[in-house]
Amino acid sequence: MKDLIATYYFRTKDGVDASYAANAIREEQTTGTWTSLSTVNDKTAYVHDLDGSVEDLVELPDGGYLTRICFPHEIFEKGNIPQYLSVIAGNLFGLGKLEAVRLLDIDLPEKLCGCGPKFGIEGVRKIVGTEVSCRPHIGTIIKLKVGLNPKDTAQVAYEAALGGLDLIKDDETLTNQTFCPLFERLEAVMDALDRAKDETGKQVLYAVNVTTGGDRIVELAHKAVSAGANMLIVDVLTAGFSAIQALAEDPAINVPIHVHRTMHGALTRNPHHGIAMRPIAKLVRSAGGDQLHTGSVSGKMGSKAGEVLADNIEITKPLSYLKPIFPVSSGGLHPGKVAAEISKLGTDIILQAGGGIHGHPDGTTAGTRAMLQAVEAAVLGIPAREYSLSHPELAAALAKWGDK
Numbered sequence: 001m002k003d004l005i006a007t008y009y010f011r012t013k014d015g016v017d018a019s020y021a022a023n024a025i026r027e028e029q030t031t032g033t034w035t036s037l038s039t040v041n042d043k044t045a046y047v048h049d050l051d052g053s054v055e056d057l058v059e060l061p062d063g064g065y066l067t068r069i070c071f072p073h074e075i076f077e078k079g080n081i082p083q084y085l086s087v088i089a090g091n092l093f094g095l096g097k098l099e100a101v102r103l104l105d106i107d108l109p110e111k112l113c114g115c116g117p118k119f120g121i122e123g124v125r126k127i128v129g130t131e132v133s134c135r136p137h138i139g140t141i142i143k144l145k146v147g148l149n150p151k152d153t154a155q156v157a158y159e160a161a162l163g164g165l166d167l168i169k170d171d172e173t174l175t176n177q178t179f180c181p182l183f184e185r186l187e188a189v190m191d192a193l194d195r196a197k198d199e200t201g202k203q204v205l206y207a208v209n210v211t212t213g214g215d216r217i218v219e220l221a222h223k224a225v226s227a228g229a230n231m232l233i234v235d236v237l238t239a240g241f242s243a244i245q246a247l248a249e250d251p252a253i254n255v256p257i258h259v260h261r262t263m264h265g266a267l268t269r270n271p272h273h274g275i276a277m278r279p280i281a282k283l284v285r286s287a288g289g290d291q292l293h294t295g296s297v298s299g300k301m302g303s304k305a306g307e308v309l310a311d312n313i314e315i316t317k318p319l320s321y322l323k324p325i326f327p328v329s330s331g332g333l334h335p336g337k338v339a340a341e342i343s344k345l346g347t348d349i350i351l352q353a354g355g356g357i358h359g360h361p362d363g364t365t366a367g368t369r370a371m372l373q374a375v376e377a378a379v380l381g382i383p384a385r386e387y388s389l390s391h392p393e394l395a396a397a398l399a400k401w402g403d404k
């Protein structure tokens, strides 16, 4: 398959024929516009090679329609993800003939894919040392999400690392603010993680948030890696897919890229209009993110279990030209929710808890231990409540938050 197939759900305005509407999407995103053109004539008939085609159109019980549109690969500038999106997710969302339209999925041909992740699941597991156990990774988000100074941020990281987790990340809104300058924070946290390693023997990954303008992100990432960063986080929808791609393609940036999806709710939440997480996730894999937030099944965000699992399958399925990437389940998680996440999403995931670790009654280190104990119980198939009888940190977490 060399062309790009995009799947849309749409609802038409009263009286608008569905086939007409599907073609309106195709035309608007390829060679057409709202009227006939004098510039299209016998001499320029070659442009019709880029017309694309409506592959199929299915009416749904809810009165909406599904259509798959084939976009010729020539319409895309290889590697230019912003331009890809201008085609498959552009003006169509505003077409007056449509009451609503949602981009559900894309089949991205290999020749249009980027370099993909440098590390992927296997590479990150090798760094952490879980390539044999294949257990879920446990991560935390420094909380408060903003406000702590570098020294206090490092203290939170130190206490989390003592608990034995795999990954600590900046929150999506923490970058290089004056209250916590990035390089002061990075130095303090990496020193704290070194101290923790002296006690635990375990090197913890710290994803420093390099989200910034397109003209600065590569240089900032270079400086962060030179200053000792062992992982980066980028907010893909606010920084852009190209930011991920630029970092992933840069050989000097030899650390994994954790991809946050903040702002996705503006696109993914409405079941009838916008962009589903699936195409976003596939583009992140193509652009080169190593791990990506795809939603939790029991957390605070309104993700649907079936959709999250299906999206995770898509970004972890083997492709000869792109490594599988690590799905991140996060948002409102705590030790009492771990079993539900693992039973529905499996163990090839990263389970992340911010409040669910730092809100533990006995503090961050106990919260981290409680998360690890909850993972141990779930992997062993032991109910968390039973396992908590011999694991006090887990017992205290269940006493505070329950196990539902």
Ligand code: CAP
Binding pocket: 141, 143, 145, 171, 172, 261, 262, 293, 294, 295, 296, 300, 301, 328, 329, 330, 331, 332, 333, 352, 353, 354, 355, 356
């Ligand atoms: C979680 C989090 C993450 C969400 C994002 C937050 O903190 O740091 O950004 O997980 O949602 O800021 O809410 P808590 P998603 O663990 O304290 O909820 O992963 O669905 O993109």
Ligand code: MG
Binding pocket: 141, 145, 171, 172, 173
């Ligand atoms: Mg956050």
